[in-house]
Amino acid sequence: MPTPVQLVLGADLNNLQKFKDFINEQLIKAGFDESHAIKVELACDELLVNSISYAYQDKKGDITVQFNDNDSEFFEILIIDKGPPFNPLEAEAPDLDLDIDDRPVGGLGIFLVREMVDDLKYTRHDQCNILTLMVKK
Amino acid sequence: MEITVNQKDDFTVMAVAGRMDAVTAPQFEAAFKERMTGGANKFVIDLSQLDYISSAGLRSMLVMAKSLKSTAGVSVLCGLKDVVQEVFKISGFNSIFTICATVEDALQAG
Numbered sequence: 001m002p003t004p005v006q007l008v009l010g011a012d013l014n015n016l017q018k019f020k021d022f023i024n025e026q027l028i029k030a031g032f033d034e035s036h037a038i039k040v041e042l043a044c045d046e047l048l049v050n051s052i053s054y055a056y057q058d059k060k061g062d063i064t065v066q067f068n069d070n071d072s073e074f075f076e077i078l079i080i081d082k083g084p085p086f087n088p089l090e091a092e093a094p095d096l097d098l099d100i101d102d103r104p105v106g107g108l109g110i111f112l113v114r115e116m117v118d119d120l121k122y123t124r125h126d127q128c129n130i131l132t133l134m135v136k137k
Numbered sequence: 138m139e140i141t142v143n144q145k146d147d148f149t150v151m152a153v154a155g156r157m158d159a160v161t162a163p164q165f166e167a168a169f170k171e172r173m174t175g176g177a178n179k180f181v182i183d184l185s186q187l188d189y190i191s192s193a194g195l196r197s198m199l200v201m202a203k204s205l206k207s208t209a210g211v212s213v214l215c216g217l218k219d220v221v222q223e224v225f226k227i228s229g230f231n232s233i234f235t236i237c238a239t240v241e242d243a244l245q246a247g
Contacts, residue, residue: 042220
């Protein structure tokens with residue numbers, strides 16, 4: 001079984017682009033075309049920004065992005081932080097029919113994530129929040 | 138991300154190039170606020186060179202739209218392409234913004 005490829009960096013917005021470059025590189029290596037890769041990158045972006053914003057509050061901590069290519073059908077991307085239990089998938093779906101006055105300024109991130117990947121799971125394991133994105137090859 | 142600002146008739150045309158995400162969206166908001174503080178109330182946002190937008194970017198667009206609504210101002214977006222166009226569609230933002238193909242169309246529509 002191939003060893004997972006991963007990148008571990010501090011949960012800091014200054015590292016967001018480094019995470020995204022890594023993700024894009026892995027996707028292109030795996031044969032994804034640019035237009036599909038950018039959608040998966042967007043999904044990861046949303047989840048990474050969530051972790052960066054909420055996982056560690058004022059303390060420092062790391063985020064791990066891991067790629068698993070063990071399945072013949074799906075590519076797995078894991079986003080892992082060691083913050084307090086937090087499942088961003090439990091957020092309420094936004095109401096897309098509201099007009100400018102009524103649309104709240106937040107709430108779209110997870111919704112976009114779901115639209116850009118094939119499956120999305122949250123688990124809590126070993127004091128870590130683990131978000132697994134699954135993308136069809 | 139690069140923002141270029143021009144005046145066309147009584148419109149402030151802001152062309153945004155590159156990517157709008159959590160890191161760069163504040164730059165757009167600041168540029169917009171600066172123009173609004175300077176008295177600008179009619180905007181065309183040219184996204185023909187924008188390759189990517191995340192929810193942070195959408196949020197900035199919404200903040201802009203809400204600010205302009207409160208001053209009876211106008212904003213028209215144009216040039217949306219590829220994933221940016223798709224994100225606007227998926228999020229329903231294509232129905233809360235006036236979106237045109239080109240800057241010329243946007244100037245007419247605004």
